[in-house]
Amino acid sequence: MTNEEIWQSILAQTQLNVSPAIFTTWFKSTSIVSIENGEAVIGVPNSFAKEWLEQKYHKQTIKLLREANESIREVFFRVVKETPLKPIKNKNTANATENGQLGFEQFKFNKETNLNPKYSFSCFIVGPHNELAHAASLAVAEKPGETYNPLFVYGGVGLGKTHLLQAIGNEVASNSPGKKIRYIPTEKLTTEIITAIRSGTISDLRAKYLDTAVFIIDDIQFISGKDRTQDEFFFIFNSLYNKNLQIILSSDRPPKAITELSDRLRSRFEGGMIADISLPDFETRVAILKEKCQQLNLPFSDDILSAVASTIQSNIRELEGGLTKLAAHIKLKNIPPTVESCLSILSSTNPKKIINFKKIIQETINFYDLKEKEILSGSRKKEVVKPRQVAMYLMRKELNASFPSIGRKMGNKDHTTVMHAYKKISLEIDKDENLQEEINILKLKIYNS
Ligand code: ADP
Ligand code: MG
Numbered sequence: 001m002t003n004e005e006i007w008q009s010i011l012a013q014t015q016l017n018v019s020p021a022i023f024t025t026w027f028k029s030t031s032i033v034s035i036e037n038g039e040a041v042i043g044v045p046n047s048f049a050k051e052w053l054e055q056k057y058h059k060q061t062i063k064l065l066r067e068a069n070e071s072i073r074e075v076f077f078r079v080v081k082e083t084p085l086k087p088i089k090n091k092n093t094a095n096a097t098e099n100g101q102l103g104f105e106q107f108k109f110n111k112e113t114n115l116n117p118k119y120s121f122s123c124f125i126v127g128p129h130n131e132l133a134h135a136a137s138l139a140v141a142e143k144p145g146e147t148y149n150p151l152f153v154y155g156g157v158g159l160g161k162t163h164l165l166q167a168i169g170n171e172v173a174s175n176s177p178g179k180k181i182r183y184i185p186t187e188k189l190t191t192e193i194i195t196a197i198r199s200g201t202i203s204d205l206r207a208k209y210l211d212t213a214v215f216i217i218d219d220i221q222f223i224s225g226k227d228r229t230q231d232e233f234f235f236i237f238n239s240l241y242n243k244n245l246q247i248i249l250s251s252d253r254p255p256k257a258i259t260e261l262s263d264r265l266r267s268r269f270e271g272g273m274i275a276d277i278s279l280p281d282f283e284t285r286v287a288i289l290k291e292k293c294q295q296l297n298l299p300f301s302d303d304i305l306s307a308v309a310s311t312i313q314s315n316i317r318e319l320e321g322g323l324t325k326l327a328a329h330i331k332l333k334n335i336p337p338t339v340e341s342c343l344s345i346l347s348s349t350n351p352k353k354i355i356n357f358k359k360i361i362q363e364t365i366n367f368y369d370l371k372e373k374e375i376l377s378g379s380r381k382k383e384v385v386k387p388r389q390v391a392m393y394l395m396r397k398e399l400n401a402s403f404p405s406i407g408r409k410m411g412n413k414d415h416t417t418v419m420h421a422y423k424k425i426s427l428e429i430d431k432d433e434n435l436q437e438e439i440n441i442l443k444l445k446i447y448n449s
Contacts, residue, residue, distance in 0.1 A: 001069075003034070003035050006065070007030075007042070010061070010065065014027055024136075024138075025131065025132070026049055026052055029049075030044050030053075035071075038071050039072070039075070040069075040074070042075060042076070043078055043080035049077075050078070058075065062074070110173075113169060114183040114184060115166050115169045115181065115183050116166055119170060121137075121171055123291060123295065125288045127280050128284070129159075129277060130159070130160060136148055136273050137151065137167065141167070144172055144179075144245075145246040149241065150268070151249070151272055152249045152250075152251065152272060152273065153250045153277065154250065154251045154252065154254050154275075155278060156278075156315060156441060156444030157317070159277045159279070159280075164250075165248055166216070168216070168248060169183050169214055172213070179213040181213060181215075182216065184215075184216070184217055186218060187219070189229070189233070190223065193228065193229045193233070196232075202232065206236065210239065211243070212240060213246060214246045215248070216248045217248070217250075218250050221253060224261055225260040230261070231262075234268070247272075253438075253441050254274060254276070257437075257441070278440070279313070280316065286305050286306055286309045288316060289305040292320055293305070298323065300342075301337075303339050304326075304337055304339055307342060308322055308326070311343065311346050314447055325346070326345055326346070329345045355447065359446055360398070361376075361410075364390060367442050367445060368383070368386075368387040375410075375411075377411060388421070390438075390439060390442065392410060392421040392422060394443070425439075
């Protein structure tokens with residue numbers, strides 16, 4: 001067997017053992033560089049993939065290689081063609097507006113597709129928090145309708161869903177200019193549908209979306225409870241899906257957590273690839289800040305960017321906001337930025353979010369679609385008991401409140417009830433990934449809205 005054949009057979013075996021998304025992200029673009037003196041060198045497209053493969057697939061790869069060629073003792077992953085995670089510098093993307101604020105140059109929306117060209121893959125930073133969603137998006141952009149259909153991306157506010165979805169649209173538009181692509185926020189789609197129903201023009205609306213090669217619907221959670229819209233959307237979805245046309249959806253939560261969604265739509269949403277975006281870690285936040293500084297041509301040092309990244313943890317939109325604020329201050333006052341001055345600007349304009357009992361109750365009932373009366377009641381209904389226990393758990397965990405005080409806030413419950421709830425959720429969260437996910441989303445909402 002040639003080296004190339006050895007590697008192809010290893011890839012074929014790996015493909016059987018890992019999920020399609022993992023395979024596409026990490027293995028698909030690898031190659032064998034050499035086998036010499038018992039050392040195999042595997043070429044990988046970027047340092048991110050190198051690190052990941054070294055950490056997770058080192059042993060496994062050696063084992064498979066040795067089955068094919070027993071002289072192999074060690075394997076190294078080497079970046080052969082650096083696919084930049086960092087974007088190409090584009091000075092034209094930055095300009096100063098009249099009021100002294102720095103901002104993106106006004107990009108023109110494409111009227112036909114409704115896409116904003118500023119959202120591209122090249123300026124999208126990949127980190128552990130979004131790697132799966134990014135990989136799936138790239139795969140979809142490469143072969144719309146063929147890899148994952150639908151693609152369903154979910155995550156909290158300001159974490160990059162819209163950016164990623166539009167990047168797919170823009171990528172397909174530039175690779176295949178003739179393809180029909182449509183981006184639409186769910187609220188707009190709902191209005192279109194309701195208007196068409198009222199004016200008896202539903203067949204025109206159906207015709208409008210017919211043959212859309214890439215149909216992107218943002219924030220689909222807003223379809224909750226809108227039965228007529230759901231019925232019509234189901235029709236549009238099916239007619240596209242049956243023709244292998246690509247559908248891409250985003251939401252602030254996974255399909256199973258969208259309330260008042262018809263079962264048939266939910267199962268359609270779950271029928272393709274579901275990928276989440278979570279909170280970026282510190283390194284990724286710094287990388288994103290660096291990227292924004294490049295785009296906007298801002299002079300901040302690495303020290304300052306690290307300080308900003310450790311101060312603002314909530315989401316990427318706020319991270320960008322912090323940077324813009326700093327840029328405006330520095331420009332107005334005309335002082336060289338230091339870590340201290342930047343931190344004081346951020347703390348004066350960005351008071352720490354205060355969360356309290358009320359906020360937890362409010363977000364919990366919004367999330368589970370309950371009334372305040374219900375969650376505070378003594379109802380033993382399953383759909384009320386769980387949210388109530390989750391709220392109690394969060395009060396203990398996030399506010400460090402005493403059990404009796406939580407009991408009082410939750411409709412005068414006994415402290416033993418609260419203790420029981422806290423223990424129950426703490427135990428379940430370790431075993432039940434769905435619950436873990438639900439609570440993470442809820443926490444994001446509590447801290448971000
Ligand atoms: P969402 O739709 O999830 O609320 P957006 O896509 O609107 O979030 O992202 C908020 C802002 O953060 C946008 O300006 C977007 O360009 C930026 N952003 C989000 N994720 C990234 C990323 N990974 N790299 C670079 N910029 C990002
Ligand atoms: Mg969005």
